[in-house]
Amino acid sequence: MPLPDKTCGMEDAVSRIFDGATVMIGGFGVPGTPFCLIRELVRQGTKNLTIVKNDANKPGMGVDWLLASGQVRKLVVSHIGLNANAVRMMNAREVEVEFVPQGLLAERIRAAGAGLLGVVSDIMIDTPAGAGRTQVEVAGKRGYLEPALTADFALIHAERADTFGNLCFAASARNFNPLMCMAARHTIAEAETIVPQGAIDPHAVHAPGPFVHDVVAMPELLEAYGVIRL
Secondary structure (H helix, E strand, O other): OOOOOEOOOHHHOOOOOOOOOEEEEOOOOOOOOOOHHHHHHHHHHOOOOEEEEOOOOOOOOOOHHHHOOEEEEEEEEEOOOOOHHHHHHHHHHOOEEEOOOHHHHHHHHHHHOOOEEEEEEEEEEEOOOHHHOOEEEOOOEEEEEOOOEEEEEEEEEEEEEOOOEEEEEEHHOOHHHHHHHEEEEEEEEEEEEEEEEOOOOOHHHOHHHOOOOEEEOOOOOOOOOEEEOO
């Protein structure tokens, strides 16, 4: 049985995202961030979004576009220190911010992709940051129950994809992307290059196609990245 072709237009793919959705966005700073998908999301104006990302990017790029357009209700991030606009909006209570330690953020996303309800961690135990969290004891050690973190959508940047959605990432651009593919209910991947099914060695696949629902070709001129694809 032939595998389905998941390629589609960027506008159609992003139009699936609804007001009030929780959206995971891959990337660690610039590497792995799907700037073209974010730009289309801004263009479509979807509102009241909860954005789950490692960081809020820098002013004038990526997540900051969504903040500037007033589309974000809440950020779930490990830090926002590189984005003064995000800091200002948090202090002015224009956007809610939930801080999660970076490793724990990744583990909560991984847990969702693995079908777990959550994980137990001693991070923040007996600190003010742990106030109000559910505490449990395992093998005589105390920890907090950290719920798995899922999302309605994940926006992903890949270096290469096949038409079924098998993805390859370039070096450190892999970061949160494979975990988010697994944790979200619907994954949209932008790819620098799209190849036919079977053109990617199975051992080179970083995120398998069953976790990806839409594959979008990036524009030739990558203005969002400030580079031209060769």
